[in-house]
Amino acid sequence: MKMASLIEIIANGAKVGDQRPWPRFAVDAVQWQEIAEGFRDGAFVLSGLWGEADAVHMALLDGASGEMAVATLPCPSGHFPSIGSIHPPAIRPERAIHDLFGHVPDGALDLRPWLDHGCWGVRHPLGVRLPAEGGSPYAFLPTEGEGLHRIAVGPVHAGIIEPGHFRFTANGEAIVRLEERFGYAHKGVESLMHGLPLDRAAKLAGRVSGDSTVAYALTFSRAAEAALGIDAPPRAHWLRALMAELERLANHLGDIGAICNDGGFALMLAHCAILRERILRASDAGFGHRLMRDAIVAGGVTTDLDPQRIFKLRQLLTELNRGFPQLVELYDNTASLQDRTVGSGRLDPALARQFGAGGFIGRASGRDFDARRKFAYPPYDQLAFDVPVRDDGDVNARVWIRIKEVEQSLALIEQILNDLPGGAVRVDLVPRAGEGVALVEGFRGDILVWLQLGDDARVRRCHLRDPSWFQWPLLEAAIEGNIVADFPLCNKSFNCSYSGSDL
Numbered sequence: 001m002k003m004a005s006l007i008e009i010i011a012n013g014a015k016v017g018d019q020r021p022w023p024r025f026a027v028d029a030v031q032w033q034e035i036a037e038g039f040r041d042g043a044f045v046l047s048g049l050w051g052e053a054d055a056v057h058m059a060l061l062d063g064a065s066g067e068m069a070v071a072t073l074p075c076p077s078g079h080f081p082s083i084g085s086i087h088p089p090a091i092r093p094e095r096a097i098h099d100l101f102g103h104v105p106d107g108a109l110d111l112r113p114w115l116d117h118g119c120w121g122v123r124h125p126l127g128v129r130l131p132a133e134g135g136s137p138y139a140f141l142p143t144e145g146e147g148l149h150r151i152a153v154g155p156v157h158a159g160i161i162e163p164g165h166f167r168f169t170a171n172g173e174a175i176v177r178l179e180e181r182f183g184y185a186h187k188g189v190e191s192l193m194h195g196l197p198l199d200r201a202a203k204l205a206g207r208v209s210g211d212s213t214v215a216y217a218l219t220f221s222r223a224a225e226a227a228l229g230i231d232a233p234p235r236a237h238w239l240r241a242l243m244a245e246l247e248r249l250a251n252h253l254g255d256i257g258a259i260c261n262d263g264g265f266a267l268m269l270a271h272c273a274i275l276r277e278r279i280l281r282a283s284d285a286g287f288g289h290r291l292m293r294d295a296i297v298a299g300g301v302t303t304d305l306d307p308q309r310i311f312k313l314r315q316l317l318t319e320l321n322r323g324f325p326q327l328v329e330l331y332d333n334t335a336s337l338q339d340r341t342v343g344s345g346r347l348d349p350a351l352a353r354q355f356g357a358g359g360f361i362g363r364a365s366g367r368d369f370d371a372r373r374k375f376a377y378p379p380y381d382q383l384a385f386d387v388p389v390r391d392d393g394d395v396n397a398r399v400w401i402r403i404k405e406v407e408q409s410l411a412l413i414e415q416i417l418n419d420l421p422g423g424a425v426r427v428d429l430v431p432r433a434g435e436g437v438a439l440v441e442g443f444r445g446d447i448l449v450w451l452q453l454g455d456d457a458r459v460r461r462c463h464l465r466d467p468s469w470f471q472w473p474l475l476e477a478a479i480e481g482n483i484v485a486d487f488p489l490c491n492k493s494f495n496c497s498y499s500g501s502d503l
Contacts, residue, residue, distance in 0.1 A: 006044060006062035009034050010071045019435040020226040024057075024070040032073045032081055035060065039087035045356040046470070047439065048448045049083065049093035050463040051101040053127055056080050057463070059437065059448055061356070066374065070437060070450065075103055078127075082108040089355045089470050100190070101127035112139060115183040115502065126191060140179055143169040148176060151484065155184045162498035166487070173483040178476045185502040193462040198224055198298045198429065201459045205449070206293055208464055209500040214240075214247040215442030216449075216464065217296040222377065223451040224298035226436030233424045236300035237378040242313075242416045243283070243292045243301075245409040248443040249320070250279040252360075252402040252409075255495050259399055260331065262489040263340035271327055275320060282316040285309060300426030310417055317417075320410055328403055341396040345490030347478040349391055355474055358445025358467040360401040361494055365393035371441035383415050393478075395493040431457035444468065444497065466500025 013027040027035070035058070038044040047068070048059035058071045073080050082105035084091035094105040095114035102124030105111070116123065117138075123130040143150075148169055155163035163184035169177040189208060193201055205220035206213040218240055225231060232240075257272025280290040286309045287295045295302050305313075331337065347357075352365035362369060370387040372380040388404035390397045433455045439446050445467030452461040475494045479487060 005065050006035075006038070006060055006067050006069055007065075009038070010060075010069055013071070016072055017435050019070065019437060020229070022068045022070065022437055024072055024435070024437075026072045026074060029073065029081055032058075032071065032083075035071060036081070036083050036086045039083065039090075042353065046083070046087060046089050047356065047446070048450065048463065048465040049090050049097070050450070050465070051097040051103055051126075052461060053101065056097060056103060057450065058083070059450065059465075068439070078102055079104050079106050081106055085109055087354075088473070092469060092473065100125060102130070103127070113183075115186045117183055117186075125188070138181060140167050140181075141177070143177055145171070145176070147171050153487075155181075162502075164498045168484060168487070170484055173485065175479050175482055175484060175487070178479045178487075180472055180476060182472070182498060182501050185499055187499075187503065189503045190461075190463060193459045196459045198453075198457055198459070201462065202297050203294055205462075205464060206296075208503065209466060209497045210291065211251055212247070212442045212444060212447070212466075212497070212500070213291045213293045214243045214296060215440055215444075215447050217294070218244060219438045219440040219442075219447045219449040220451070220462075220464070221296050221298045222438035222440060223436040223449040224453070226438060227434030227451055227453045228298070228429060228432060228436075228457065229434065230299065230427060230429065232300040233427060234378070234421045235304075235423045236425045238416055238420050239301050239305065239425060240296055241379050241383070242305075242413060242420075243287060243295060244440075244442075245412050245416070246279055246283050246286075247292065249406060249409045249413075250276050250283070251443040252406050253279070253324075255492065256327075256331070256399060256402055256406075258495075259341070259395065259489065259492050260337060262492050263337050265334060265337045268327065268331060268337075271323070271330075275323055275327075278316055278319060282312055285312050297426070299429050300424070302426070304425050305420070310420075313413070313417060317410060317414055324406060324410075331399065331403075338396065340486070340489060341399060341493075342394060344395045344482060344486050345475075345478045345493060347393040347474055349393060351474055351477055352393070355470045357471055357474055359441075359443070359471075360398050360405065360445075361471050361474065362445065363387065363389045364397035364401045366391035369446070371439050371446045375439060377440070379416070382419075383412055385412050395489055398493040429457060431455070433457075442467065444495070444500075445471065464503060466497050466503070468496035468498075468500045471496045472501060 010025040013025040016024045045061040084094045085107040099116040151168040153166040155165045165181040167179045206217040253272045253276040257269035260268035284290045347365045349366035352362045352367045368389045385408045437450045448465040450463045454460045
């Protein structure tokens, strides 16, 4: 029996408002569970799952048709049918919904606290607030077997990184299970967003995950423009893409060097760090900040490029095109490094598809998805680029995907500088109520923003979903069978965001 399409299922519900560019429908429990069956069959991809005081929402992608939509299930009783009981990627978002709003996913496989560590003084802060209960130790999953022992790592780490706890169960050096725990850096972003004007909300969005400030600001701004029914000027679109590709370059070069360093090859780290620093300085010269923070806003961008700045960016391209191929050759010809990366931390392509893994993690395990191409938002609809894909799924594959994406970003930046249109870089906003959703490709994968605005264009509700929500669980699977000493290498090859999972 042919599975109904996403729109065919949810369009039986009532269309809610005028969400743009993809529709939102209110569904009942039967349709909600019918959607869940689509996950079981692999027909749909879960793009987001979040709550509000009296409802839960689910963003979905139909893999066959490419359609995208949001399904809303009212739950005035505070209960909804669990998606995670059928589709594992939904388990952690359901735990977050329960922590923040108090809604109970009926039939859930796991309802342990995710964001709530018992330190808030209140339970369900965004729903019906209840007094906090006495804290109890977190119940890590049990393991049984002869000769097994546990190793606790974090949440405080031996480096300047964010907090996260990793609980290993090992047999000697072989990892039998890894269980993660996050939420230590929960910031209450969804609560902080409420009531903000668009300019301040865009700044907050750009600080959700510092290494993706451009991608988050771009996603938020596109959602806001959809809600307001406006479009940024063509030149602004091209400048946004330029910033996004510079951000991708800096992060990929940093990752390549750090992975090699964790494999005991510090020389690559040193050379990649030099090139990354050149990108950050050029970004600062071009857009006023090393991370290009606050340069993208609803309606366009806050800064423009003059001929001198363009010249500096062309100099950067020349340096990268000269230096990067030598580093690729060094990586490819260092047998001792290949011995560490090839075969380590292999992610099964079937799991990558099931979790809708985005970015280099998904593409290194055969999932051919890139929001720049899939949804062709401007100016990518006018630019030529390839999306590299491999299916070996190990640390080496994730390095090579990054390498190929660096090469593509260099070519994209050159196209942008050559064909950058003239004109204005920002349009005025006309305050109005509206609802918008956007999906944008960051360096780590696709970022989702769902936004509701009031009549004064202040934020009524905003949900931001980092790609790491669907990538962190895959690290737990990929590390099984590897040795403990290879965890830093595998972890860095994933490079998921702690901050992005602790919203």
